[in-house]
Amino acid sequence: MGFDSILAYQKKISGGAGDLATSREVHRLGTRLEFFRLMSFYHGGIGHFLNSYLTLKAAWYNIWALVLTAMARAMELGLKGEKGQVTLTQTYNVQQVLQLGTLSIIPYVGQLILETGLLRTAITIFGQIVTGSLFFYIFQQQTVASSFSTVMAFGGMRYIGTGRGFSIQTTDFVKMYTMYARTHLYLGFEVLFFCVTLYALNDCVTCNYAALTWNSWLLAFVMILCPLWFNPFIFNLSKVQRDYMAWKRWLGGDVDGGTGTNWFTWNREQLSKPRNDDGNVTDAWRNAFREIVGTCLPYLLLVLATVSSISFRIDGGKLLDSPYIEFLMATALLWAVVLSLSYLGHNLLERAKSKEWRIIRYVMTLTGMVLFVVYMVVLTRFYSGNGLTHLMQVGYANFVILVMVHRAATYLFTQNNSVREFVDAGYYTIDVLVGYAMFGILVVLSFVGVVNLLQSKLLFNEAFSQSVQTARIKMQVKRGGKQIKRKAKPGLLMTMDEWMRSRPGSAASAATSMAPTAAPSAAPSVAPSAAPSVAPSAAPSVVPSAFNSAANSGVSSRRNSFSGAITTNNNNNGNGNGNVNKTSEMQAVPSAQAARQIQPQLSRLGLVTPVTDVAAAGGAGSGTGSTDDPLAADVGLRERRLRFG
Numbered sequence: 001m002g003f004d005s006i007l008a009y010q011k012k013i014s015g016g017a018g019d020l021a022t023s024r025e026v027h028r029l030g031t032r033l034e035f036f037r038l039m040s041f042y043h044g045g046i047g048h049f050l051n052s053y054l055t056l057k058a059a060w061y062n063i064w065a066l067v068l069t070a071m072a073r074a075m076e077l078g079l080k081g082e083k084g085q086v087t088l089t090q091t092y093n094v095q096q097v098l099q100l101g102t103l104s105i106i107p108y109v110g111q112l113i114l115e116t117g118l119l120r121t122a123i124t125i126f127g128q129i130v131t132g133s134l135f136f137y138i139f140q141q142q143t144v145a146s147s148f149s150t151v152m153a154f155g156g157m158r159y160i161g162t163g164r165g166f167s168i169q170t171t172d173f174v175k176m177y178t179m180y181a182r183t184h185l186y187l188g189f190e191v192l193f194f195c196v197t198l199y200a201l202n203d204c205v206t207c208n209y210a211a212l213t214w215n216s217w218l219l220a221f222v223m224i225l226c227p228l229w230f231n232p233f234i235f236n237l238s239k240v241q242r243d244y245m246a247w248k249r250w251l252g253g254d255v256d257g258g259t260g261t262n263w264f265t266w267n268r269e270q271l272s273k274p275r276n277d278d279g280n281v282t283d284a285w286r287n288a289f290r291e292i293v294g295t296c297l298p299y300l301l302l303v304l305a306t307v308s309s310i311s312f313r314i315d316g317g318k319l320l321d322s323p324y325i326e327f328l329m330a331t332a333l334l335w336a337v338v339l340s341l342s343y344l345g346h347n348l349l350e351r352a353k354s355k356e357w358r359i360i361r362y363v364m365t366l367t368g369m370v371l372f373v374v375y376m377v378v379l380t381r382f383y384s385g386n387g388l389t390h391l392m393q394v395g396y397a398n399f400v401i402l403v404m405v406h407r408a409a410t411y412l413f414t415q416n417n418s419v420r421e422f423v424d425a426g427y428y429t430i431d432v433l434v435g436y437a438m439f440g441i442l443v444v445l446s447f448v449g450v451v452n453l454l455q456s457k458l459l460f461n462e463a464f465s466q467s468v469q470t471a472r473i474k475m476q477v478k479r480g481g482k483q484i485k486r487k488a489k490p491g492l493l494m495t496m497d498e499w500m501r502s503r504p505g506s507a508a509s510a511a512t513s514m515a516p517t518a519a520p521s522a523a524p525s526v527a528p529s530a531a532p533s534v535a536p537s538a539a540p541s542v543v544p545s546a547f548n549s550a551a552n553s554g555v556s557s558r559r560n561s562f563s564g565a566i567t568t569n570n571n572n573n574g575n576g577n578g579n580v581n582k583t584s585e586m587q588a589v590p591s592a593q594a595a596r597q598i599q600p601q602l603s604r605l606g607l608v609t610p611v612t613d614v615a616a617a618g619g620a621g622s623g624t625g626s627t628d629d630p631l632a633a634d635v636g637l638r639e640r641r642l643r644f645g
Contacts, residue, residue, distance in 0.1 A: 008162045026046070052141045063195060171234075174246055181431065189223075191220040198213060251428075271423070274411055299401075344357075
């Protein structure tokens with residue numbers, strides 16, 4: 001089964017587990033079972049799905065806690081003991097083993113060691129890591145966690161057709177994006193954003209950044225690259241170009257043929273459950289509370305940590321000594337300018353004054369550039385601290401606030417049209433950015449070329465990989481307008497006579513061993529009295545001698561050599577006397593009989609096509625020699641080139 005089919009199946013059973021977890025039957029069993037039976041019931045039922053959800057949540061909170069600690073400049077905190085200092089980074093290094101299901105590999109490795117030995121286990125684990133089995137497991141965990149949590153929160157578990165797609169089937173980019181954008185790609189880019197932020201802060205001098213964040217980088221790259229890596233033949237520049245044009249049309253509102261949706265219908269379907277458009281959720285406030293506490297509150301703490309680290313101070317102002325007050329003033333000024341420009345542009349575009357709006361944007365851009373230069377060069381004497389760092393901190397904090405408000409608005413005031421437009425505009429912007437980032441990755445990996453080769457080598461067997469490479473070469477040569485000429489490999493191409501002679505005990509091999517190589521033994525110069533003695537030895541040699549002359553000669557056309565032998569025989573029939581004609585008849589009849597003896601065997605094998613007994617009909621219809629030799633029609637149809645391999 002293909003990548004999408006397996007994940008669709010996992011999504012289906014995870015949704016069923018989420019529906020089961022909210023049932024009263026599970027509640028009754030959980031409150032009445034004893035501890036050991038309860039543990040067996042938990043791990044044999046919904047425990048697997050709940051553990052996947054908690055594992056992925058723990059991975060997100062792991063990188064979030066690191067960023068929060070770095071923002072607050074507390075990475076060097078530690079507890080001094082008798083034998084040294086235990087820092088926060090050392091604690092994080094210990095808990096890395098528990099993240100992303102890494103701990104669950106230990107029992108699997110132990111089982112492989114017991115069954116196959118240490119060396120075979122090392123080879124197996126290495127091969128699974130290289131081919132992406134570990135990455136697929138992490139991606140599958142997120143599929144399980146997302147489906148399980150969504151059904152538990154909103155309900156609506158339904159049957160999902162897996163499709164039973166083959167692993168060699170390519171999925172279009174639009175279809176792939178609609179399946180994994182909101183559940184996997186968003187998480188991957190969010191974790192990647194946190195990792196870059198932590199690297200940019202550089203708060204801990206003694207910390208090992210790689211040891212702290214390797215699992216977060218792994219999670220980010222798995223969520224982003226797995227849909228591409230397990231999608232066969234996607235790393236092709238021509239296909240990337242076609243997918244890009246289809247994705248642009250899909251964003252613009254055109255209906256995609258593979259999904260039957262455009263961006264607007266797909267976005268409305270994705271937000272129907274959080275907005276409770278169907279009215280099926282009676283306690284929607286609980287979902288809003290969960291989102292605010294689980295996502296918005298961590299973002300708010302990031303904002304507070306960022307503001308607390310601002311060291312920018314204006315000289316001579318006691319009111320601005322507090323970083324929070326200074327941040328509020330800078331934020332108010334920033335949003336006042338942004339909202340004013342947005343309102344002005346909206347009104348001008350409604351009045352069809354696009355030229356005036358372009359002029360205003362041009363003037364505001366120049367004004368912003370001038371103010372930035374003045375701020376960085378002229379006003380440095382009036383403040384202390386790094387002005388560029390201050391601008392970046394204010395911008396980062398406001399960006400986090402915007403994301404936090406957008407996440408809250410998705411679940412709050414869902415029936416307000418202005419709020420819905422704000423949420424839709426935010427998701428459209430995110431999809432544009434994520435889509436362009438994915439296509440950037442696709443273009444780079446497709447341009448390299450090695451990734452395409454590695455994908456076919458690692459994901460498929462050797463025979464299929466070779467056939468794929470051959471098909472690509474043929475396609476490129478066909479587009480270039482050239483022809484592919486191959487030399488026949490020894491043992492693959494042979495004539496029918498060679499194939500018959502290779503079979504032990506066949507009639508053709510016996511006839512070949514008896515036949516002399518000279519067909520013109522029945523020439524007109526032979527005496528009439530010698531014809532009966534010549535005919536028995538020459539008759540079986542007509543067919544094999546013609547085939548041997550075609551097979552052993554270096555001439556490209558075997559049929560020409562056979563035609564020469566038939567022409568010689570026809571000349572003899574036309575120029576000779578009655579005895580020679582009798583000799584020709586005696587030559588044709590045994591050869592036709594030998595051909596008819598082996599024809600049923602070859603017909604059963606599918607190697608020749610049954611033909612009408614032309615030789616018998618010709619012999620009965622002509623009392624003397626004829627100018628049209630029936631042997632040419634009978635044997636000429638049996639000359640084939642057989643391909644074995």
